[in-house]
Every structure is written in structure tokens, then in C-alpha cells.
Amino acid sequence: MNINKMPEREERLRSVFSEIKEESTPKVDSFSRSLRAFIVGGSICVAAQVFRGYVENYFDETEAGIYTTIMLIFVTAVLTSIGVFDKIGRFAGAGSYVPITGFANSIVSSAIEFRSEGMIFGVGALMFKVAGPVIVSGIVSSWLVGIIYFFMNFKR
Amino acid sequence: MAIKLGSQTYKFDSDIRVISTGSVVGPVEGIGPLRNLYDDIVRDEDISSDSFEKVETNMLLLSYRHAMEKAALSENDIDIFIGGDLLNQIVVTAFAAREIARPYWGIYGACATFGEALQVAACAIESGIAQKAMASSSSHFSTAERQYRTPLEQGVQPSVTAQRTVTGSGCAILSKGGVGPKITAFTIGKVVDFGVKDLADMGSAMAPAAADTILTMFESTRTNFDDYDLVLTGDLATVGHAIASKLLESEGYQHSGNFSDCGILVYEHGKQHIADTGGSGAGSASSVFGAYVFPKLLNRELNKVMLVPTGALMSPVTTYQKESIPSIAHAVVFEND
Amino acid sequence: MLIEYFKVLLVGGLLCVIAQLIVDHTKVVSAQILVIYVVAGVLLTSMGLYEPIVKYGQSGATVPLTGFGYALAKGTFEAIDEQGFIGIFSGGLSATACGVCAAIGFGFLASLVSKPKAKV
Numbered sequence: 001m002n003i004n005k006m007p008e009r010e011e012r013l014r015s016v017f018s019e020i021k022e023e024s025t026p027k028v029d030s031f032s033r034s035l036r037a038f039i040v041g042g043s044i045c046v047a048a049q050v051f052r053g054y055v056e057n058y059f060d061e062t063e064a065g066i067y068t069t070i071m072l073i074f075v076t077a078v079l080t081s082i083g084v085f086d087k088i089g090r091f092a093g094a095g096s097y098v099p100i101t102g103f104a105n106s107i108v109s110s111a112i113e114f115r116s117e118g119m120i121f122g123v124g125a126l127m128f129k130v131a132g133p134v135i136v137s138g139i140v141s142s143w144l145v146g147i148i149y150f151f152m153n154f155k156r
Numbered sequence: 157m158a159i160k161l162g163s164q165t166y167k168f169d170s171d172i173r174v175i176s177t178g179s180v181v182g183p184v185e186g187i188g189p190l191r192n193l194y195d196d197i198v199r200d201e202d203i204s205s206d207s208f209e210k211v212e213t214n215m216l217l218l219s220y221r222h223a224m225e226k227a228a229l230s231e232n233d234i235d236i237f238i239g240g241d242l243l244n245q246i247v248v249t250a251f252a253a254r255e256i257a258r259p260y261w262g263i264y265g266a267c268a269t270f271g272e273a274l275q276v277a278a279c280a281i282e283s284g285i286a287q288k289a290m291a292s293s294s295s296h297f298s299t300a301e302r303q304y305r306t307p308l309e310q311g312v313q314p315s316v317t318a319q320r321t322v323t324g325s326g327c328a329i330l331s332k333g334g335v336g337p338k339i340t341a342f343t344i345g346k347v348v349d350f351g352v353k354d355l356a357d358m359g360s361a362m363a364p365a366a367a368d369t370i371l372t373m374f375e376s377t378r379t380n381f382d383d384y385d386l387v388l389t390g391d392l393a394t395v396g397h398a399i400a401s402k403l404l405e406s407e408g409y410q411h412s413g414n415f416s417d418c419g420i421l422v423y424e425h426g427k428q429h430i431a432d433t434g435g436s437g438a439g440s441a442s443s444v445f446g447a448y449v450f451p452k453l454l455n456r457e458l459n460k461v462m463l464v465p466t467g468a469l470m471s472p473v474t475t476y477q478k479e480s481i482p483s484i485a486h487a488v489v490f491e492n493d
Numbered sequence: 494m495l496i497e498y499f500k501v502l503l504v505g506g507l508l509c510v511i512a513q514l515i516v517d518h519t520k521v522v523s524a525q526i527l528v529i530y531v532v533a534g535v536l537l538t539s540m541g542l543y544e545p546i547v548k549y550g551q552s553g554a555t556v557p558l559t560g561f562g563y564a565l566a567k568g569t570f571e572a573i574d575e576q577g578f579i580g581i582f583s584g585g586l587s588a589t590a591c592g593v594c595a596a597i598g599f600g601f602l603a604s605l606v607s608k609p610k611a612k613v
Contacts, residue, residue, distance in 0.1 A: 009371065009407070010348070013364055016406050017350050017399075021360050024398040026316045026433075030517045033313070037513040038506035042553070045505025046498050049552035065555065069592045072556065077599035080309050083610035089311015094512035096311050097523055098530065099505070099556045104596045105311055111600035112607050113307035116207045123604045127597065130306060133524065134558065135593070138531040142565035142585040145539040150573050150581055184613050200611050208609075297612065308609035312523060354520075 033093055040088070040095030048072055069100060076104040081112065106130035158282060162376030165343040172281050173336040174328050174453075174490065175288075178223030179446030180215050181422075181439075182297065182323030188423045193447035195222040200298070209247065212296035216241070216252040216325040219446070220290065223327050229288070231258050234329065236285065238277050239292030240269040242300050242321075242438050249294065267362075267391045268345065268467030269293040270326065270442040271486030275342050277330045278488075292327035293465075295437030304355070304472060315356040319393045319436035322422055326442025328450070337453040337461075343373040343487040347469065351480045355470070358436060358481065359396020359419075362466040365483035366392060367403035369464055373487045374409060381411040385458040388449065389485070390441035390465030391419035393434030418444035418465075441465035449490075459492045497551070504550025508557040527558055534562020539570075564588050 048068050055064040079085040085105050089096045096102055110129045114122035128135065158166040179194050186197030196218055203218070204210040216239075224230060236259045241248040246262045253260035265272035273291035280286040298308060300321040306312055330339070348368050352361035366389045374380055381387060392400055397417040404411070419435035421444055445463055452458040466485040475481075512526045521529070537543040543563050547554040554560055568588020572580030586593075 010368065012407070013367060013403055014350060016403070017364060020399050020402045020406075021352075021363075024395055024402065025357075025360070026395065028316045028517045030514065033517060034510045034513050037509040041509025041557070042502035042506030045501050045550075045553040045556045048556045049498060049501045052552055066591045068552070068556075070595045073592060073595040074599055077596075077603050081603045081607035083309060086309050086311045086612070090313055092311070093313035094509045094516060094523070094526070095506075097527065098509045098512045098558055100558065100561065100592065102311070102527065103558065103561070103592075104599070105309070106307075107596040108600040108603045109307040109309035109311075109609075111604035112309055113302055113609055115604045115608070123601065127600055130310065130524065131596070134527050134531050134561070137528045138535065138562055138565050138589075139585050141532045141535040141562070142569045143581060145535060145566055146569035146573060146581040146584060149539070149570055150578060153573070154577060183611070298609065301612075308612060309607075 036091060037093050037095035040092035041098055044072070044096070044099045044101055072100050073104040076101045077108045080105050080108040085109075103131055103134060161341070162372065164346065165341060165373055165376035167341045168278065168282050168339065170282050171333050172278050172339045173331055173334050174339065174450060175331045175334040175336040176223045176227035176229075176329045177327065177446035177450040178219035178221070178226070179326045179443040180219040180222065180324065181443050184297070185322060185324055185422055185443070190421060190444065190447050193451065194443065195219065195447070208296055208298040208302070209243065212241070212248045212294055212299050212325070213251045215296065216248055216292060216294040217255055219292065219325040219327050220252070220256065223290070223329050223446075227329055229329065231256050234258060234288050234290050236261060236277070236280055237290045237292070238263060238273045238280070239290070239294070239327065240264045240273065240438065241294040242266065243303060248299070249292065265484060265486065266467030266469050267295070267436060267438045267440065268465040268484050268486050269438045270390070270445065271345070271463065271465035271488055274328065274330070274339070274488045275344060275486055278339050278342065281330055281332050288329060288331045290327055290329055292325065293438040293442040294325035295321055295323070295439035297321045297323045300437060317354070317357040317359065317395050317433060319359060319391065319419060319433050320423070321437040322391070322419070322435040322440040322443065324422070324437070324439030324443035326439060326444070326446040328442070328446065337450070337490040337492050339488060340491045341373070341377055341489040343369050343376065345369045345484040345486045347482045347484050349480055349482040353475075353478070353480045355475050355481075357395070358468045359393045359433065360399055361468050361481035362483040362485065363392055363396040363399035363403065365485040366396070366400045366464055366466045369485040369487045370404060370462070371407055371409070373462065373489070380409055381414060384460050384462050385414060386449070387411065387415045387462045388444075388464065389417045390467070391434075391436040392417045392466055393419040393436060394425070395433050421448065453490055453492060456492055461490045463488050463490065500549055501551055501553035504546065504553030505557060506553075508553070508559060530558040531562040531565075534559035535566040538563045538566035561589065561592070
């Protein structure tokens, strides 16, 4: 719905724009990015597995899993605080944000970032600015499948 | 009175000149190709430890001081301060104006703010409101990231078209008469939107606006690339600049290496990571103009320059609402007589 | 022993590569990928498809965000089996409480001691 008729020149520019944009945009080096994601992401998982194997000597399987998660989050918090994690993320892409490390990083980095707006309106209010959608979507979807599961299994 | 040429281009009779500039940048820009030309290169912690917003405000004030010092003027000699930045409610410029305590007009044109500020300042002088007017714009990587993108310490991989916001403040003092290049014409940009939605691809979004404004200037003043020593866009970076260049070519305007971009000049290509394509931000055009273009005009290495700051007029809200990115570009022509 | 670690590497690495390919070749951005992964984890677990991946890949399947979805869904089902109706509401959060609390706690501490660094 154009109120005015488009000037001829703009019409001409529009007609060539998408082609020009296409040929001017650099191609993403998908192979190298994927390789980096594989190596870093896979390595984080292997490190977790090694740690878990060690902790299983002392605790049962469930507890060992929890300790592993806490360890990953703690290490991420430290790396984020000293300004290293963002460099890992820039290099690894999905390799660092798909594992739980990415979740922890988004919370810790938001907390650090918004400290300048105070403890309540900054840290408190905005800590989940990035990670919020993950929590909300995870809880809502598990809650919904829980409802279905309940009525399928407990028809009384 | 200004003379109107075509639909949106103006020529002045009065003798409106740029008599001084100031440019202050951060450390990443400070190792770029123009490193020896800036008035000052400052690290955040040197000028404020409270917040990045305060850092940017102090950086802008510092650029004002450099410009005034070079022209041997004080705040009271400047009739009006006109400027803007990228932050909500243009707080950086407003807070700098609080320190100056002089008449102030805050304007917003995203990264095209410097073009708009120059035009408004020129109009103020032409109309007799001011004898001397300050035009400025500013941006800072860290304040822009937290407003438009993600927390600084979050590990994200930049897209191939992403640009790095320039940490830089620049200003220019315009005066009726005096010594310096004359502002001879300007084109007020109109908002152009070719439907690009990707926030990480603002060069592509702004390229059509730049092409539209440059074409309008060429057509209204009956000039082409050959008439200018340099045509300089604000912050298109490599991708957007290539697009603008080809759009102009499709209309029959071919440049001979005299078409460049402040966002490309500010970083050493490929060496400064975070974004390989170049710089963006309101401070890009103003700091590069102050450090690079103005001195070259003064020593007559360049004699006629068209500066075309480019701006993307979206906000995070409109992006989440799936709107495309409206863009604008304002052109100002500087000439030695 | 080594073959176990190889499986972890394979599953964990592949889950990251899939996300990377989606981000590189579609309009989906990383924030959306994280949501897609968690929801996918919940749905695959509900359909009984994720448990075999966890058996095979172990940490390679539980550490990526699909594993977060897996923990949420598995926790919900177990809680429903034990507590009935209340389990619908308590299961997911209980199962993931330690991870969420650790992130909040360490995040809070980090905000006290650390400042964002200038990015050069």
C-alpha cells in the first residue's frame, strides 16, 4: 500500500537491490565454524564425562550428575568473570552456547553487565534477560507434557 | 537565503565554514590506520570508572575541548551545541551539554546524526540564530552493545556481516566566515527502506539510503564522482559500501577510487576482530571527519568532499516486532575556495 | 574406556554442529536455537527418543541444552509417578534446581567481584 507512486529511480534501485546484496554479502565459512563447534562442544562434554567418572567414585549416579553440572557452571562463571568466556564463544559459536556452559554464561554475563544499574533494578531484574526464554520454554513445555502424561497414566 | 535545488538539496549564499574539529577515540580505533590523526586516544578507565555511559559522555566533552582549543574559543563563544548519539533519550550528548551549560539542541539520526547536526548547525548560522555552532555525534562500543545487543561478557559469534560500533566522539565548529573549508551544499536525506531486517547486516540496510542521497545530490547539483576529490559515506563498512557502489553504478555513476567509507577507514581490515567488515555507529563519521577529512581539506590535499553519514533508524523493539530497518543518509559538501 | 569418551565427543559435538548449521544457514539466531533445543529435549524425552541417546552418549547428551530439556521432562514424569498431580508442578524445577540455583548464585557473586571488560 504505497500512498505515493514510487519515484522511478527508487523503483529501478529496488529492482537490482536483492541481486546486488546477494553477490556482495560474504559467504559464511560453514565448514570451519562447524568444525570449531564440534571440537569445543564435544570437548566440553568429554571434560564433563571425565569429571563425572571421577565423582562417581564417591557419590551415586544422580549426585554425580548434579556435581558435574555445578562444576561446569562454576568454571563458566569464573571464565566469564575474568573476561575469557566471550573469546571462547566468539571462536566456538554453538560449541560453547549449546552446552550448559552457554546457559550459565548468559546468566553470569547479564549479572555482571547490569551491576551498574544496581542490585535490584540491574542484577536482580535483568539477570535472566538472555536466559529467561530458555527457562520459560523449558518449564512450560515440560509442564504441558506432564499434564498429558498425568491424564494418560492416572485415569481414575 | 538558501537556494533550493531539486526536491531536497540546498545551497547557501552565506559564508559558512568549518573552522575546527575534535576527535577522540578508544584504544581499538587507536591502533587503526588513522591512529596518528586523532586528537586523543583514551582508554575507558582513564576517563571514568563508573559506567560506560559516563565514559562516552567524558569522551564527547574531551572532543569539544579539543575543537575549542584548536580554534582558540571558549564555550561562551559558541552560540549553540547541536548533537546526538545512539543511546535512548540521547543521554550522552544531553549529559555533556549539562556540563557545558550553553544553548543545546539534541537531535537523533542514528549513525547519520553527524550529517544532521552539520545541516542543522549550518541552518542556524544561515538564519542568523548563531555565529558559531558546534555539531557533534558520539558512539561507544560498550554502551551500544548493552543497548542493542548482548551483555559484553556473553560469548557470541558475530555474523559475517556484523560491524563493530566505533568508540569515538567527533565534533566540528561551524562559523560564519573564518578560515576553513566552506559548506556549499547539502542534501537532506529521506527515509528509505528496502526491507532488510537483519540487525547484524545494517550496512546492507543503509546502502540504498546512501545511494539515494548521493544520487539526489549528483542530480540536483549536476555533478558526478569526477567533481569530488572524495565521497565518504558514514558507516556502511565493506558489505554496505560494495552494495552502495554497485547501486550507483547501476544508475551510471562510476567512481575512480574516490568513494570510501568512514567505517572502513577506521579499522585495519581483517586485523581488528569482533567484526571483519568495519565500523558502525554515530561516532564513525564524526571522528573520521575530524581526524582525517578536515585536516586534508585545510592543507588542500582535498578540495571538494561530500560526507554522507548513514543511519539505521530501528530500535530493538521494532526489531522484535519483525519490522524492517528504515534508513537515512544526509549529504554535506565541503569545498575550499 | 576410550571408546566411551569417543561416543561422548561424537554426540555432544554433533548436537553443537546441528545448531551451528541452523544458525549459519537459516534466519534462526542463537537465542532461538537455545529455546528450540530445550523444547526439543522435552519432546524427544516424552516420546522416549532421548533416553537411548543419553544411554549412548552420556554427558554428550546431558550437557547440551537438549539435556536440560531431558532433565525437565524426566523429572516431571518421575515426580508424577511418585506424587501424582502435584508432580506436574514440582517435577521439572526440582530436577533442574541445582543447575539453576548454581547459575544464579555464581552469577550474583560474579556481579560483586567483576566488571565487564572493554572488548579489544
